[in-house]
Amino acid sequence: MKQNKSRRSFLKNISLASMAALTATGCNMKELDEFFQRNFRTLSDKEKEDIIKNLEQKYKEKYNKEFQVSSQPAMEQVEFAYALDLSRCVGCRKCVYACVDENNQSRSPQIHWIQVLQMEKEKGIDFAHSDVHYNPEKVPEKGHFYLPVACQQCRTPQCTTVCPVKATWQEPDGIVVIDYNWCIGCRYCMAACPYGARHFNWGEPEVPEEDLNTDLHYLGNRPRVKGVVEKCTFCIQRVRKGKYPSCVEICPVGARKFGNLLDPESEIRYILENKRVLVLKEELNTQPRFYYFFGV
């Protein structure tokens, strides 16, 4: 750790030479600190604490609101999993927008972590014949069923393997997260993800100030900047406090189930035991923690 510290100060010293130029363009010490901030997983608790304090301060100045940024780690004996009842889902997209609100996704350019695919009943789960832009007056449409897709929180995620800088990884509770301060925006993870679950901030993300969710997790829904990748985290800021993800809460037909795989009494275990489940693209051996089932 000490060695890392000296490396950091070494980098800082080097930068001092170019400091003069930088200050002229309005760059202050805090931004410089942020620039030299190391990968989240290599930080000590003290460093994390400082960074988070600065972040809360920064958000307060930027948005005139009080924010709570958490860096709460995974709980012991918890492995999250999700189940979605395909026979109930009506394709209303309420989950899509609840997710946008909860997780401070950019409204313009628009980012949706959940994509709902409309499928033809006769074809079964067939991506090539699905439509993500369906827009009838009323759902569900005759002859169709709906398949919402977000991050499948794979047990063998390919997105984390391909990342050239280790900016994304799987937490002990199974959630795949991203360090938005470390991501270089190469988008290799997006090419690797078989579920289109990763989204890129092509432009500066815009969220109306009054709509900002102030209950944040460092690895989850804190406001992003342009040029980084983001994705569903099972609402890490909620589930680590024992709440349901917001898509589970909003679903009007109760199609979405969530729980702890390691708890024998959990609903998710009940579903695995009593229903027949499937995962998407099982031939790719990604081993998702996101199951689909037919409840009725």
Next chain:
Amino acid sequence: MNFIRFINGSIKLILKGSNAYYAWLFFLIALALWGAFGYADQLNEGLITTNMRDSVSWAFYIGNFTFLVGIAAAAIMLVIPAYIYNWKPIKEIVIFGELLAVCAVIMCIAFIVVDIGNPLRFWHMLPLVGTMNFPYSMLSWDFFFLLAYLIINLTVVTHLLYSIFYKKPYNKKMVQIIVLISIPMAVGIHTVTAFLYNALPARPFWNSALLAPRFLASAFCSGPAILIILFQILRKITKFEIQDKAIWTIAELMVYSMFIYLFFTIAELFKEFYSGTEHLLYWKYLLFGIGDSKEIVPYSWSSITMGFIAFVLFLIPKTRKNFVTLNIGAVLIYASVYVEKGIALIIPGFTPDVLGQIYVYTPSMTEIRTAAMIFSLGFLLFTFLVKIAIAIVFENYRISDISKKEKHLIREMPTT
């Protein structure tokens, strides 16, 4: 100190030239400026100024990167036939091949830099200061290999020119060993680049074992095409002596590569079309379009047509040995591989996307301008390096030339 004088002498060289030389520089600089203003927009507003989106998250930039890796690789692989057939100007072929490789690798890295969302965080990829995901990420491998390849080639070519400049014997053994290392490295960088795509089971279009072999075959078509033309120019304006026979042999080797490429592609097409699985969709999109989305079809067919004409021109001995048709063929094959790598390789990998949706991509003006900037700066660098090399290798430009007193004497001395 000596090295600084070497650099000094080199700078003096690139500042002087004929009117045609200045016109060429002016053209490149103007093009680079036009491109740079496009790139400035991208820096300000983000990659939203490109036509890439979540569905097609890699496109023209990464395609250019791939193409240039091929150029960098082929420039060095050309040393193999030079050794085997014992062409006379081996040292010169090595020098110009390495200069091309150096420029191509620098352009490759530039294309990665413009493609990433946070170019200032580029240092996260570096060993020691960053957290390189070695050995898991193929991108880390690729970056590492490219960097090593750049350093190796830069070392050799600088050492050679520097030694000639100071009239010192160059370290023949070291050069030979490094050149021998850089040949498998050349194969390596292109293979690793192919593996970058090949490694993704989510993208069936790339997930074929033939991808890396096809990459190598196509690189050996496009890389030598540049050198064939460069050698002819050098032969005209300098004392560079390369026999017609050597150029024709290069062309012959290119025909073999084209044939191998054709064979691999037909094997791939047979498998896809005969088995007719859902993976066929990507090839369909590339060759015929899906539904009304046919925007990419002109790209693929122009590449196929140019490639085919070049193949015929190179195959028939009469047109291969005629320098007009030979040069037409060289330009055509270069353009064909450029379109193939720039568009036809990347876009069908993402269309339809992993959820079966079709987002029609063609490069935006910003992307074209940014690419123009990198290419013109790359060519500018290549022009400078070639100019320095010509003076040192063929025109006896030596250390003594830059010390004023001796200037007179040297000028009058007959060249040896």
